[in-house]
Amino acid sequence: MERIMGGGVFQMVLASAGLLLLYRILVRLRPGTALQDAVVVITGGSSGLGKECARVFHAAGARLVLCGRDAGRLQQVIQELTDSSTGSQRQTYTPCSVTFDLADTDTVDRAAEEILKCYGHVDVLINNAGISYRGNILDTNLSVQRDVMETNYFGPIALTQALLPSMVQRRSGHIVVISSVQGKMAIPYRSAYAASKHATQAYFDCLRAEIERYGIPVTVISPGYIRTSLSLNAVTGDGSKYGVLDKTTASGRDPLDVARAVLRAVRQRSKDVVLAGPLPSLALYLRTLWPALFFKLMSSRARKEQKPKDE
Numbered sequence: 001m002e003r004i005m006g007g008g009v010f011q012m013v014l015a016s017a018g019l020l021l022l023y024r025i026l027v028r029l030r031p032g033t034a035l036q037d038a039v040v041v042i043t044g045g046s047s048g049l050g051k052e053c054a055r056v057f058h059a060a061g062a063r064l065v066l067c068g069r070d071a072g073r074l075q076q077v078i079q080e081l082t083d084s085s086t087g088s089q090r091q092t093y094t095p096c097s098v099t100f101d102l103a104d105t106d107t108v109d110r111a112a113e114e115i116l117k118c119y120g121h122v123d124v125l126i127n128n129a130g131i132s133y134r135g136n137i138l139d140t141n142l143s144v145q146r147d148v149m150e151t152n153y154f155g156p157i158a159l160t161q162a163l164l165p166s167m168v169q170r171r172s173g174h175i176v177v178i179s180s181v182q183g184k185m186a187i188p189y190r191s192a193y194a195a196s197k198h199a200t201q202a203y204f205d206c207l208r209a210e211i212e213r214y215g216i217p218v219t220v221i222s223p224g225y226i227r228t229s230l231s232l233n234a235v236t237g238d239g240s241k242y243g244v245l246d247k248t249t250a251s252g253r254d255p256l257d258v259a260r261a262v263l264r265a266v267r268q269r270s271k272d273v274v275l276a277g278p279l280p281s282l283a284l285y286l287r288t289l290w291p292a293l294f295f296k297l298m299s300s301r302a303r304k305e306q307k308p309k310d311e
């Protein structure tokens with residue numbers, strides 16, 4: 001009898017897994033929203049994931065507005081994109097650029113006006129720009145915690161809130177944010193970064209519910225490690241640059257591959273996408289289903305990785 005019951009449960013689990021797989025395949029096969037001529041704003045378009053997003057959305061025929069702090073680097077990306085589109089079958093457009101610092105929220109309203117002037121409206125806003133952090137909380141200035149929050153949280157939400165009224169007025173638009181798996185679980189020596197990404201996740205989850213009635217979807221994308229300059233550009237507890245290309249970053253996923261997944265998520269109007277390998281995915285389940293074990297693993301990781309100065 002027990003064997004029969006056991007077999008029944010096994011078959012049910014197998015059938016559910018099969019149905020889930022089928023559902024995922026069908027979702028992937030949906031035609032999705034066309035991006036030809038769509039106005040797509042990408043923050044952090046000068047490097048890493050933002051630059052690769054620029055590449056794939058440009059190739060899909062989008063009219064891009066690339067944002068960053070360095071006009072010269074943005075211009076270089078624009079030149080690369082323009083050179084790459086010679087002979088393209090699709091109609092492509094030379095991107096616009098808008099230069100501003102997300103950490104200086106006072107300038108964001110002016111930047112939003114400039115962005116709107118490029119094509120008169122925005123179809124997709126991709127909040128991608130961000131910085132990371134390496135440090136022990138005990139040795140970290142509070143100003144560093146604030147600075148990371150300004151760039152990763154207050155900047156993106158200020159830009160979103162500045163562009164949102166025009167989307168609501170048109171009853172059209174799409175808000176995307178690049179968070180991180182660290183927006184769903186916190187790992188040691190990343191306090192500022194993980195806190196900013198947790199805040200990001202919460203804000204955009206609230207926003208999704210609030211603006212669904214206007215037909216404006218919100219997509220939160222949470223990648224694992226990507227091969228970019230994120231760790232090189234990270235700040236440390238005293239505000240200085242970390243300047244190391246970590247092994248985890250160097251061996252991360254190809255940013256072009258991640259950018260293609262972002263494009264897919266925009267086309268499918270996905271709500272929440274985790275782009276991580278088996279270990280971080282398992283860690284996410286543990287954080288929810290067996291938090292005590294997850295916290296134990298994180299403490300042991302903290303002990304192994306670093307020691308506070310006074311030990």
Ligand SMILES: NC(=O)C1=CN([C@@H]2O[C@H](COP(=O)(O)OP(=O)(O)OC[C@H]3O[C@@H](n4cnc5c(N)ncnc54)[C@H](OP(=O)(O)O)[C@@H]3O)[C@@H](O)[C@H]2O)C=CC1
Nearest residue numbers: 044046047048049068069101102129130225226228229230
């Ligand atoms: N790499 C990874 O392992 C992962 C990255 N992510 C997320 O992906 C996003 C992109 O990072 P990634 O491409 O990896 O890193 P990069 O360091 O390569 O790119 C970061 C981008 O953000 C821009 N930026 C940084 N600070 C500011 C600021 N104050 N104002 C305006 N723009 C700014 C930079 O532009 P400029 O310096 O020219 O102004 C740059 O284009 C980030 O949100 C990051 O958290 C998520 C998970 C994993």
Ligand SMILES: CCCCCCCCCCCCCCCC(=O)OCC(=O)COP(=O)(O)O
Nearest residue numbers: 132133180181182223224225231279280282283
């Ligand atoms: C019973 C066995 C359980 C095994 C569980 C293993 C738990 C292992 C923990 C794995 C932690 C993964 C952390 C992933 C972090 C990550 O991908 O972050 C992405 C980023 O945003 C990178 O930013 P960073 O500045 O940290 O490079």
